[in-house]
Amino acid sequence: MVSNNINYKPAGQFEDTRFEKIHNVIFSSSDEASICVAHEIADLIKSKQAKNEVCVLGLATGSSPIRVYEELVRMHKEEGLSFSNVVSFNLDEYYPMEKNSIHSYHYFMHEHLFNHIDIPAENVNIPSGTVSTEELHQYCIDYDLKINDYGGLDFQLLGIGRTGHIGFNEPGSHYNSGTRSITLDHITRVDAAPSFLGIDNVPKKAITMGIGTVKKAKRIVLLGWGANKASILKETIEGEISSEVPATYLQEHHNTTFVINKEASEELTRFKTPWLVGPCIWDDEIIGKAIVWLCEVTGKSILRLTDKDYNDNGMSNLLAEGGSAYDLNIKMFNQLQHTITGWPGGKPNADDTSRPERAQPEKKRVIIFSPHPDDDVISMGGTFDRLVEQGHDVHVVYQTSGNIAVSDEEALKFAEVMKDISPNNGISDSIIESINRKTTKYEDHIDVRNLKGLIRRRESLAATRFVGVPDENIHFLDLPFYETGTVKKNPVGEADIEIVANKIDEIKPHQIYAAGDLADPHGTHKVCLDAIFAALENLKHNDYMNDCWVWLYRGAWHEWDIHQIEMAVPMSPDQVLKKRKAIFYHQSQKDGVMFQGSDTREFWVRAEDRNSDTAKKYQSLGLADYAALEAFKRYHF
Template identity: 55%
Template sequence: MLKLNLLEETRYEKVPVKIYPDDSEASIAIAHRVAKLIKDKQQNNQTTVLGLATGVSPIKVYKELIRLHKEEGLSFSNVVTFNLDEYYPIQPDAEQSYVRFMKQNLFDHVDIDMANVNIPDGTLAQEDIADFCLAYEQKINSYGGIDLQILGIGRTGHIGFNEPGSAPNSGTRLVTLNDLTRRDASKDFGGKDNVPKKAITMGIGTIFKAREIILMAWNEKKASIIKKAVEGGISTDVPATYLQMSANTEFVIDEDAAVELTRFNLPWLVKDCQWTDILIKKAVIWLAKTLQKPILKLTENDYNTNGMSQLATEFGPVYNINIRIFNNIQHTITGWPGGKFNADDSQRPERALPQVKSSIVFSPHPDDDVISMGGTFIRLADQGHDVHVAYQTSGNTAVWDDDALRYIEFSIDFAKSTGQDVTYLTDLYASTTAFVKSKQPNQSDTKELKTIKGLIRKGEAVAGARLSGLRDENIHFMDLPFYDGSKVEKNYSYEADIQQTMALLQKVKPHQIFAAGDFADPHGTHKICFEIILEALTRLRKTEAWTKDCWLWLYRGAWHEFEIHEIEMAVPLSPQEVERKRLAIFKHQSQKDIPVFPGDDAREFWVRAEDRTRETARLYNELGLAEYEAIEAFVKWKFD
């Protein structure tokens, strides 16, 4: 019966999927499978042939293999390896080279014979590549093929560097990299323009010949492509879907990467559910959106013909369910994000008391506040609350070099016009210009250049916060040390960041905290900043009485928005407030037009913000709620 139930749950999945709570547990399990294979082969005096991947996904696998070697005697003396790919052209000692990656993360720490290590050569003359690729294939075949192939998956669905359009019988070859793949690699190379346009990769046909294939994927960023690879039709547009044709493949993923699989995202379509309030809300909203009907117009037939008959039977009549969910969504809407004094707050997302709340908006970068919740920020200030903003990092890495030089030029001209000595400034301009001209990809800026870029963003943030209605004394620049320190220290401790955050919270003693919950930030800063806040609050809640009356609200908007069923406070904006928010965003001139780190979205930040808040308002309206110009959305953090 259990087997039948599992088959029912996974009926949309076209390849075996094993799911672990997190990437650490999954990586250890994979490493132990590799180790068992090596040991079994050793007992029979046989060579183990491994196909290896690079990137973030296999790092913890390699770390566990190193531990097994050092602590439990796992030997790699009988192991031959073939790496999937390498950038072209690239030198083996380049920071981004996969030769360097493999040495740093595995080979330098185990007893493998480097003569048994095979990695595509990024230094070849182009006319020699075809012969090299043929020899690579022949060498794999000479060992009888690959025993176990480890794969990651790119957001284009590529395996190795087999980009969309790759043929299922392709062999090792030179390929052109997809633009999204190059954008994903841009941080490692100090900008997309520095990422090689080509790579040498094993083909899909080569990968298919492996006797066992494990594809790994971690975190929610990979969830959408995992759903396509596992549940989608076989398509050249998503090369990983070819693995559905292999009888030797298993996807090993963590829970975050699994969230969009049907059995987790839409469980009512595959099994009887334990219907929690949030699952009922999600299902009803899904049904309304799928049928393009307002919630109050959904019928019993709609439920029964769309996989929700269990819900209708157990909690019906369906009109009562509809009214309940409609009212729940309606009660998320408030024009008073700080609470409405002298009003019944039993159906409102925020408390009425105290009348004047102390609120603090944490902004990971100097513009996240106005981009993601600028309208709410303005409304809190306009409604008389004591609003603070805390810019957690300087954001100095996101300023163009020529903008910094322009500010030095301005300083020189201003000093000259007032009769001041400009020797220091002209020397600074000369040394900075020389540094910029010789600057290498990913090279850290000089201390002076970092300072200038930080001051540029500080000035813009002050202007945006003032326009939003804040007093200067309520604008805090934290410049948390992790922003620079974690880039140079391998095992960076965040204690100083946590202590600084605790000190600010103790000073303000807020009733409300707004923090970035947009963990799709491609550089990870949002997530780190949130974890620092959460740790600071967790510690303070043990000793500080004011924390018991402190609510933590999460906002999104710079990268993507909360789903409708997740939203617990929806703040509608008038056309005038949308325009005022836009003007606050415009104060961040260094981020206008083409920012240094635009992410996947080519639109300017103010356009993204407006489109997403208008989309939230549109979805509310289509569900049968009132029509608003825009809506900013929030979710309340639940402390244990």
């Protein structure tokens, strides 16, 4: 049974379907969800205090619980929540790992929680990454014994990795395993690579509480945020129990809740294919999703679907509402057909009734927001080219410098060229010396950061000149949230929002293009998009904003699902090649970049494959056969 004291108010009520085997609640945002989880923890602490009992918490690290810890800290400082009766046990730690390393979970927990609350230092337990190999086995046994001595964990907070690991219990972990040393899965190390500035710097081992240790907790809450976790969450919640997906062992726990946001829930059957669960409300989005899915299942194009196809695949009630397969097919075909346009800025002197963009004004002012200094050409290089060729006033706004993605080796090369040209240049000497004497890979001297930013800036200008945009239409914002000098960035602030709003107000665009790909492994896309959305909210009362349309593109990680696409811009083979050449101007990001994510392909290859795949999907649905398509979804503010 699920704990009775949950006050969660999810975006969608939990439905006990034949597919789902773990209780879960879905929130519209991870912030809202995190606050609710923090309040459950606070209520538990206070109830234990009222009984003069110790509250034993199992705590997790990683990005997922950060907002939970922020809310707990807030409640301590503003509402007097005391942690004096709390004993904590952390799930895991890299091995070997020094406590004072910025990558240690000891550092993480003190940075985000322990330094800001009144928990007694002796009550904090975090696996040590400095235990000798000879002592490690007994150390792990003692860790479990200490948990048992306190009566076990009252509450265990978890995240989930893309391998389905909880803690560092990787695939193959036994359901009865205790705290132990473990070798990290390659995917786990890939996911950690951005914060370590490359996979080669990620430890290969860790110490982790075992599955058996975790399952003894009286209450378990697992957090899951974002599209990257959607697939593994579906497998965990709906799949069979398997050591290959260790989180599935939680299906056997009597008091577990998965707390996930909307993006993380999208692969669950009740959202992905709700018609297979039971009666559903057939709005336009669900109809579009269902028909595209039916085409994939049957291997047919839209216009070849029959009444029998609908009836045989759980869609008989749609057929009853829609009249016939013929009527449904024609409507869907026309809807997709009308998304295709070679005129992303609108076709002059044309009937725009069924076109994705307006015909007027004929020449539009356009802002292309690019979170990093290459997202513009990687994600919408063909559309970018079309807008310029068709005479629109195109402005490119780079939101961050992208400096952390330039390697020291690349920066050193440029500094040495500077020195060769100007031997007495003190700045080049300073940069060379700073790079050569760095004791950590994770923080740059200001001169090095500036050089790395200039490298990205000049690459961007080379690319935009190649596309045909004058330099005065290229804008570099260098948003403050990004300029920390380290991999860890700040949350979006008022200064970031004001800078973005001022640029929009200056240009007064008819079109804005922005990156809506929230699968970005280091989160910059989301922060940049949040800044744009907040700026639009501040500006929406201005008259010129009534004529401004916002189109979201996706980056180098995901593409919009076919039913979500509202504008699809075709590219000829020549345009595909031109886009590739524009991407090549970003030389510092070629050949094994620092933030590759889990996909080892170069960005230009990813982009071409993604655009080609979208075109193939359109063609398989019975539409025209293009070499490539770039896809966009309109955002209404």
